[in-house]
Structures are given as structure tokens and as C-alpha cells.
Amino acid sequence: MLLQDMTSTQLEEFLAAEESKYQSYKAKGMKLDMSRGKPSAQQLDLAAGMLDCVNSQSGYRAADGMDCRNYGGLDGIAEAKLLFAEMLNIKPEEVFVGGNSSLNLMYDAICKAWIFGTGEGAKPWGSYEKIRWICIVPGYDRHFAICEAFGIEMLNVPFVNGQPDMDKIEALVAADETIKGIWCVPMYSNPTGTTYSDETVRRFAALKPAAKDFRIFWDNAYCVHHLTDTPDSLLNIMDECKAVGSEDMVYLFASTSKVTFAGAGLAATAASEKNIAYLKKLSAVQTIGFDKLNQLRHVRFLGGYAGLVKQMKKHAAMIAPKFEVVLSALDKEIAPLGIGSWHKPNGGYFISFDAPNGCAKEIVQLCKEAGVVMTPAGASFPYGKDPQDSNIRIAPTFPTIPELEAATEIFCCAVRLAAAKKLLAERK
Amino acid sequence: MLLQDMTSTQLEEFLAAEESKYQSYKAKGMKLDMSRGKPSAQQLDLAAGMLDCVNSQSGYRAADGMDCRNYGGLDGIAEAKLLFAEMLNIKPEEVFVGGNSSLNLMYDAICKAWIFGTGEGAKPWGSYEKIRWICIVPGYDRHFAICEAFGIEMLNVPFVNGQPDMDKIEALVAADETIKGIWCVPMYSNPTGTTYSDETVRRFAALKPAAKDFRIFWDNAYCVHHLTDTPDSLLNIMDECKAVGSEDMVYLFASTSKVTFAGAGLAATAASEKNIAYLKKLSAVQTIGFDKLNQLRHVRFLGGYAGLVKQMKKHAAMIAPKFEVVLSALDKEIAPLGIGSWHKPNGGYFISFDAPNGCAKEIVQLCKEAGVVMTPAGASFPYGKDPQDSNIRIAPTFPTIPELEAATEIFCCAVRLAAAKKLLAERK
Numbered sequence: 001m002l003l004q005d006m007t008s009t010q011l012e013e014f015l016a017a018e019e020s021k022y023q024s025y026k027a028k029g030m031k032l033d034m035s036r037g038k039p040s041a042q043q044l045d046l047a048a049g050m051l052d053c054v055n056s057q058s059g060y061r062a063a064d065g066m067d068c069r070n071y072g073g074l075d076g077i078a079e080a081k082l083l084f085a086e087m088l089n090i091k092p093e094e095v096f097v098g099g100n101s102s103l104n105l106m107y108d109a110i111c112k113a114w115i116f117g118t119g120e121g122a123k124p125w126g127s128y129e130k131i132r133w134i135c136i137v138p139g140y141d142r143h144f145a146i147c148e149a150f151g152i153e154m155l156n157v158p159f160v161n162g163q164p165d166m167d168k169i170e171a172l173v174a175a176d177e178t179i180k181g182i183w184c185v186p187m188y189s190n191p192t193g194t195t196y197s198d199e200t201v202r203r204f205a206a207l208k209p210a211a212k213d214f215r216i217f218w219d220n221a222y223c224v225h226h227l228t229d230t231p232d233s234l235l236n237i238m239d240e241c242k243a244v245g246s247e248d249m250v251y252l253f254a255s256t257s258k259v260t261f262a263g264a265g266l267a268a269t270a271a272s273e274k275n276i277a278y279l280k281k282l283s284a285v286q287t288i289g290f291d292k293l294n295q296l297r298h299v300r301f302l303g304g305y306a307g308l309v310k311q312m313k314k315h316a317a318m319i320a321p322k323f324e325v326v327l328s329a330l331d332k333e334i335a336p337l338g339i340g341s342w343h344k345p346n347g348g349y350f351i352s353f354d355a356p357n358g359c360a361k362e363i364v365q366l367c368k369e370a371g372v373v374m375t376p377a378g379a380s381f382p383y384g385k386d387p388q389d390s391n392i393r394i395a396p397t398f399p400t401i402p403e404l405e406a407a408t409e410i411f412c413c414a415v416r417l418a419a420a421k422k423l424l425a426e427r428k
Numbered sequence: 429m430l431l432q433d434m435t436s437t438q439l440e441e442f443l444a445a446e447e448s449k450y451q452s453y454k455a456k457g458m459k460l461d462m463s464r465g466k467p468s469a470q471q472l473d474l475a476a477g478m479l480d481c482v483n484s485q486s487g488y489r490a491a492d493g494m495d496c497r498n499y500g501g502l503d504g505i506a507e508a509k510l511l512f513a514e515m516l517n518i519k520p521e522e523v524f525v526g527g528n529s530s531l532n533l534m535y536d537a538i539c540k541a542w543i544f545g546t547g548e549g550a551k552p553w554g555s556y557e558k559i560r561w562i563c564i565v566p567g568y569d570r571h572f573a574i575c576e577a578f579g580i581e582m583l584n585v586p587f588v589n590g591q592p593d594m595d596k597i598e599a600l601v602a603a604d605e606t607i608k609g610i611w612c613v614p615m616y617s618n619p620t621g622t623t624y625s626d627e628t629v630r631r632f633a634a635l636k637p638a639a640k641d642f643r644i645f646w647d648n649a650y651c652v653h654h655l656t657d658t659p660d661s662l663l664n665i666m667d668e669c670k671a672v673g674s675e676d677m678v679y680l681f682a683s684t685s686k687v688t689f690a691g692a693g694l695a696a697t698a699a700s701e702k703n704i705a706y707l708k709k710l711s712a713v714q715t716i717g718f719d720k721l722n723q724l725r726h727v728r729f730l731g732g733y734a735g736l737v738k739q740m741k742k743h744a745a746m747i748a749p750k751f752e753v754v755l756s757a758l759d760k761e762i763a764p765l766g767i768g769s770w771h772k773p774n775g776g777y778f779i780s781f782d783a784p785n786g787c788a789k790e791i792v793q794l795c796k797e798a799g800v801v802m803t804p805a806g807a808s809f810p811y812g813k814d815p816q817d818s819n820i821r822i823a824p825t826f827p828t829i830p831e832l833e834a835a836t837e838i839f840c841c842a843v844r845l846a847a848a849k850k851l852l853a854e855r856k
Binding site for chain 2: 044047049058060069070071100101108111115116124146148261264289291292294
């Protein structure tokens with residue numbers, strides 16, 4: 001029975017029963033965490049062998065003979081560039097392999113545009129009174145935090161029919177030359193799990209921004225992170241850009257954080273050869289080079305792209321059942337009541353749950369008080385402000401399955417509690 | 429016999445003999461490199477065992493239980509912070525362990541001051557029409573390159589009696605609030621090998637800059653890089669600053685690039701707790717954390733500061749004889765002619781050679797044509813401009829001893845050639 005179809009008496013009985021369940025959960029004093037998209041220890045174990053690939057007996061030379069222990073190799077060893085090129089389906093010349101964090105590379109790209117501009121002769125973003133940014137919502141909190149730190153004004157653009165609202169994006173960028181960028185997680189988007197359609201990708205490539213230094217930040221964080229045997233597919237934005245001559249408009253980012261080690265993976269920026277040349281010129285002043293031994297470890301362990309794909313299947317085998325725990329609980333515990341909506345993603349790290357409007361903060365608070373840490377409500381929106389107070393990001397990968405079962409049970413109870421309270425309040 | 433005491437006929441005979449030697453060197457078609465302060469492969473072998481300290485069987489947890497493979501630990505694991513704290517003789521709370529490059533940390537410190545200011549409420553450096561920087565010369569080319577990239581105007585301050593000219597530095601910073609920083613390599617300075625005296629350090633700590641956001645960039649790159657059993661000693665600037673209440677004025681930098689692996693070491697920023705708190709706040713937006721497995725590798729391998737000191741003695745045993753090759757050749761081949769000056773450093777990576785004025789560029793060019801790559805003349809000065817065209821930085825660590833002997837022979841010949849030509853030209 002839908003919650004909204006209950007009489008007020010039924011609703012009050014329902015609420016009382018949920019209150020009692022909630023108190024019993026609370027009494028257990030559990031400590032559970034569904035807040036961050038972290039791999040579990042078991043997933044990290046999948047890459048244990050990588051640590052043996054570079055040891056005191058292994059030799060330290062890249063294919064071109066470079067001693068990976070010493071200085072040099074600003075943009076990465078050739079075989080690491082090739083790995084990312086295959087992952088993103090672009091040319092090795094379009095790859096810059098940086099440190100262990102793609103977030104850091106995105107931050108760095110904004111720093112460089114801020115101080116030096118996006119290319120030779122371009123005006124530094126920092127020299128504008130104000131610049132603005134398009135944020136597809138819900139989205140990734142760490143993206144939005146970068147804009148907030150820089151004082152970049154964020155403009156929300158929602159999904160429409162499961163895709164970014166391209167009409168709105170096209171209109172915004174065409175009209176306002178202070179709009180300098182947009183965050184995109186084009187595949188298995190954080191948190192919605194959305195993969196951009198071919199039409200969406202083509203429309204991104206065909207954008208006609210008023211600002212010549214407008215950049216698409218294409219954070220392809222989950223490009224190989226499929227959960228099923230029928231994965232989504234994503235059109236290659238670089239090809240589409242080249243087809244219309246807009247290849248300087250896009251920066252791609254990827255990492256192996258969720259392929260090997262979350263804290264000790266490789267990250268890369270990919271861009272047009274012109275943009276990469278500029279990035280290399282600026283970076284040559286910043287560092288002599290990133291950790292090439294870790295690059296060597298990766299390419300030896302993964303053995304190229306085919307090995308990487310194989311590795312990801314092992315991750316999927318571990319993660320998919322965790323998604324299933326949450327999804328089947330939601331189907332069973334929430335769907336019949338009609339108090340929330342969500343999608344089953346084909347990949348990525350999250351389930352995006354939309355609670356009845358005005359309930360998300362309370363649900364997260366109820367979870368917290370019962371020992372379950374969720375991502376803060378609102379985190380998937382700029383400035384932490386969800387206008388509907390509805391979206392909650394669920395991250396099922398880190399806990400064990402029994403932990404996840406317990407946490408999901410509490411989460412579902414919190415959703416029912418909050419929804420029933422709200423409905424009752426509305427009727428009064 | 430001093431070159432200047434030769435008659436013109438003697439000088440012409442000398443020149444002809446050197447020309448003939450030079451042509452024979454050139455004919456050999458050698459390829460030698462004394463240009464960069466890189467450790468040799470043998471030095472890197474000293475840390476081979478480090479790579480076995482984290483492997484598939486080793487366990488991955490830091491002392492506090494953190495899984496070093498996963499996300500987190502923004503400012504480094506506690507034991508890595510302790511290692512740098514002991515290295516720099518400061519508190520672990522004053523340490524931020526970053527990636528593999530202290531140069532990158534310095535660049536980052538300037539980026540952050542440029543965009544966000546040096547602390548809460550401080551005006552961003554980038555919002556000034558122009559800012560300026562003091563560069564003690566000769567100094568480190570990569571420091572100067574950062575200033576040049578940012579468009580920071582560099583002001584040269586020379587050494588006087590073997591120490592930075594503190595009178596001039598004090599006067600400059602007191603008079604001009606657009607002077608925001610100074611580069612210092614306080615121990616075994618690049619390239620001169622100078623260690624700052626106690627008085628110099630105290631005068632740095634006691635600086636009274638007009639700019640409240642003036643910062644001393646104390647690049648203690650060679651703090652443990654002694655070459656002899658009677659090393660220099662350096663006063664602790666943090667203690668001196670605290671004694672006069674100026675501890676927010678200094679950023680310290682250090683790395684293990686020349687302790688373990690040049691390309692895969694650890695780097696750290698050290699600063700007052702107030703400055704570290706600000707750095708952590710800004711960095712939390714930039715990255716989730718640096719490579720903690722490499723931190724674990726380091727602390728397991730070095731086993732703390734005592735182990736690090738022991739490791740450095742092994743480096744000294746390899747490097748000291750290389751310095752000796754160059755110094756004894758200079759003593760034998762150049763000193764009697766009076767056509768150059770240099771010091772024997774007690775540590776660091778360089779010998780700073782001052783040729784007769786107007787000869788450095790030609791010497792480096794002659795070396796190049798005979799197959800010996802030197803650091804470009806002028807590199808140790810801002811904008812690559814040595815006003816005397818005299819200083820040449822010699823980096824003896826990377827070549828083997830036979831290579832170094834051959835390269836030094838050619839270098840000495842080039843010095844004699846250039847000096848004799850110049851003297852003859854002056855007499856005409």
C-alpha cells in the first residue's frame with residue numbers, strides 16, 4: 001500500500017511501528033558507513049600482486065630505457081601513457097600521466113587556467129571580476145567544493161529524462177562569456193549512475209560557448225567500472241570534438257584509483273595535443289616528474305588494457321552483490337510504499353536515492369543517530385544545498401555484505417519514518 | 429705561472445697548445461653530462477631494499493591502523509611526519525607530507541598564496557599589480573623559473589664574504605611591501621655549497637618585512653647531505669623564529685629525493701601549526717591524499733631518522749670521491765693559472781666555479797662542442813642572466829668516475845682556452 005493512500009490512523013500506526021523499530025536499531029549502537037565511494041579491503045587485495053612487480057630484483061627501466069627511480073619523464077613513461085590512451089580511446093600523445101589523484105589534476109587545471117589562462121595569450125580566469133560554472137545536479141561534491149574554494153559561481157542544471165538538460169546548457173554557454181567550465185561525469189555519473197547518450201555527447205562536442213576559453217571537464221572516473229555483463233557504452237568525446245573542430249574545448253580525466261589502489265593509483269589528464277603541449281610547458285616549472293616506479297608497477301601488473309579489463313571484472317564480481325543488497329532492500333522495503341525513487345546503475349560506485357521532498361536531511365540525521373554514516377544530504381549539490389532536500393547518495397562498496405545489510409535496514413527504516421512524519425504533518 | 433703574468437707570446441703558445449688538445453678531445457666524440465644534480469644508478473641501488481618493504485605479503489597498515497592502500501590521510505601517516513620532523517628538528521604537527529617532489533610543494537605554496545593569500549583574510553598575491561621576490565645569487569635555477577613563470581619580479585642579492593648579504597635583504601624587505609618572498613637553500617646551497625651562519629639564520633628569523641604576508645622559502649634540500657665527517661651545522665630557523673614570534677613567516681621544504689629515489693621519494697612542507705592548518709584546509713579541496721604506500725615504504729626501510737643518517741653516509745662514501753676528482757683537477761689544472769675560483773663544499777650536490785668574467789658562456793659552449801653537457805651558463809641567476817658571465821655549476825654525482833675524469837679534463841681545457849683568448853683579446 002502506498003504511504004499516501006493510508007488513512008491518517010493507518011499512518012499513525014505505521015509511524016509508531018517504525019519508531020519502535022528505529023529505537024531498537026539505535027539501541028544496538030552500531031557503527032556503519034555508507035558515505036564515501038571507497039573500495040573495500042578485499043578489492044584492494046585484488047591488486048596485491050602489483051607491489052611485487054617492482055622490487056629489489058625486478059629492474060627499474062621503462063621500455064625506452066629510462067631509469068624509473070631517477071628524475072625525469074614529466075608526462076609519464078610511454079607504456080603508462082599507452083594504458084590511459086587505450087582506457088580513454090585516444091592517442092598516447094594526448095595523455096599526461098600525473099600523480100595519484102585525478103582530483104588533483106582537475107584542481108591543477110583550474111589553478112593553471114586561473115593564473116596563466118587556458119593557453120598562450122588567454123586571459124587568466126583569476127583576472128575576471130567573477131567567473132561561473134555549470135554544475136549538472138545531482139553531481140560530485142568534490143567537484144563543487146573546488147568551484148566553491150575558488151569563488152566560482154555555480155549554476156545548477158538538472159537532468160531531464162535521465163540526461164543532462166542540453167537545451168539549458170547550450171543556452172547558458174552561448175549567452176554568457178563568464179561561464180568558463182562544466183563538470184561532467186559522463187559514464188556511471190556520480191551519484192546518479194547515468195551514462196551520457198550519444199546525442200548528449202555530440203551536443204557537448206558541438207557546444208558554441210561565448211567564452212573561447214570555456215572548458216568541459218570530462219571526469220571519466222568510471223569509464224571501466226562496469227557492474228554487469230551488459231554495460232553502458234559511451235561515445236568518444238574526443239572523436240566527436242575532432243569531427244567538429246572543438247578538440248581544445250575538452251579536458252579528460254581518469255585514474256586507476258578504483259582499479260588498483262585508491263590512495264596509490266595513477267591519474268591522467270587527456271587533451272588535444274595543443275592543450276597537452278601547454279600543460280607540459282607549465283608543468284615543467286612545477287615538478288621534475290611524478291612517481292615513475294608506480295607507473296612501472298601498474299603497467300607490469302595490468303599488462304596493458306586487456307589486463308585492466310580483466311581486473312575490473314574481478315571488482316564487479318565483488319561489488320555487484322553489494323549493489324544488489326541495497327537495491328533489493330529498496331525494492332522490497334520502499335518501493336511498495338511509493339516514498340522514494342532510484343535507478344539500478346550498470347556501473348560506478350553509487351546509488352542515487354530520491355526521498356520525498358523535504359526528507360533527505362532528516363533521513364541522514366536519523367541514520368547518523370542510529371550509527372549509520374551517510375553522505376551528508378545536499379552534498380550532491382553546489383554549496384551543499386539541495387533545493388528539494390531530496391537526494392541521498394548511497395555508497396555500497398566499502399562495507400561488508402552483513403554490514404551493508406544492517407545499514408540498509410536502518411536506512412530504509414529512516415526513510416519510512418521521515419516520510420510518514422512528513423505526510424502526517426502535511427495533513428494537519 | 430699565472431696566466432696574467434705570461435707575455436703575449438707565451439700566451440699565444442699556450443693558446444695554440446690548448447687548441448690542439450681541445451681538437452683531440454673533440455675528435456673523440458664523447459657524450460658526458462655534468463649538468464644536473466642527479467644521483468647515480470649506484471646511489472639509487474642503495475635504496476633497492478625499500479621496494480621490498482611493501483609487497484603482497486607485508487601488510488599495509490600504518491601505526492594507527494590506517495590502510496595505506498585506500499583513500500585518506502591528507503597530511504601523511506604519523507610515522508612519515510615524524511621522520512621529517514626529526515630531519516628538520518621540528519614538531520610532527522608542523523609537517524605536511526606531500527607527493528614525491530618538494531619543488532611541487534614550493535610551486536603549490538606560491539599557487540595558493542597567489543589565489544587565496546597566505547592565510548585567512550590575506551590578500552591574494554595575484555591581486556597585486558606586481559609582486560617581487562629576493563633571489564640570493566648564484567642560486568637554484570628551478571626556483572627562479574617558478575618566479576619567472578608567475579611574472580614575479582626577481583631582485584638579485586649576492587653573497588658577501590660567503591654569506592647572503594643580510595644588510596641588503598633587511599633593507600629591501602623593510603622598504604617594499606610588494607616583496608613577498610625569498611628563496612633560501614640554507615645548507616650546502618645550490619650551487620655554492622654555502623651553509624648559512626648562525627648570525628645569518630638569526631637575522632632571517634628577525635626580518636621585519638613591510639609585507640605582513642612575506643614568506644621565507646627555506647628549501648632545506650641538503651639538510652642531511654653531508655660529504656665529510658666534519659659536516660657544517662645549521663641553526664634551526666623554526667626555533668629562532670619562535671623566539672622572536674615570527675614563526676608564520678617561514679615555510680620549510682625537504683625531501684628524500686636524494687636519500688632514496690630521486691623520482692619516487694617523499695617531500696614535505698613544514699611550517700607553523702597555524703600555517704599547516706591553513707595548508708590542510710586548502711589541500712582538502714585539492715586531493716584526498718598522497719601516496720601513503722610510498723610513505724610506508726620509506727619509514728619501514730629507513731626505520732626512522734637514525735637509519736636515514738646511516739643511509740646518507742653510504743651516499744657520501746659514493747659521492748665524496750667524485751667531488752674529489754673535480755676538485756683535485758681544478759687544483760692541479762686551473763689554480764696555478766689563476767683563472768677561476770671555487771670552494772670545497774662539505775655537502776650538497778654541486779661545485780660552483782667562477783671563471784674569469786665574460787668567459788662562462790664560452791666555456792659551456794666549448795664543453796658542449798666537445799661532448800660535455802654542463803648546466804647552461806647563467807642558469808644560477810634569475811632570467812638566466814649572470815651579470816658577470818662567470819658562474820658555472822658543476823654537478824659531479826651522476827657520471828661514473830672515469831666519465832667524470834674525462835669530462836673534467838675537457839672542462840679544464842675549455843676554461844684555459846676561454847681565459848687565454850679573453851686575455852689576448854684584452855691586450856690587443
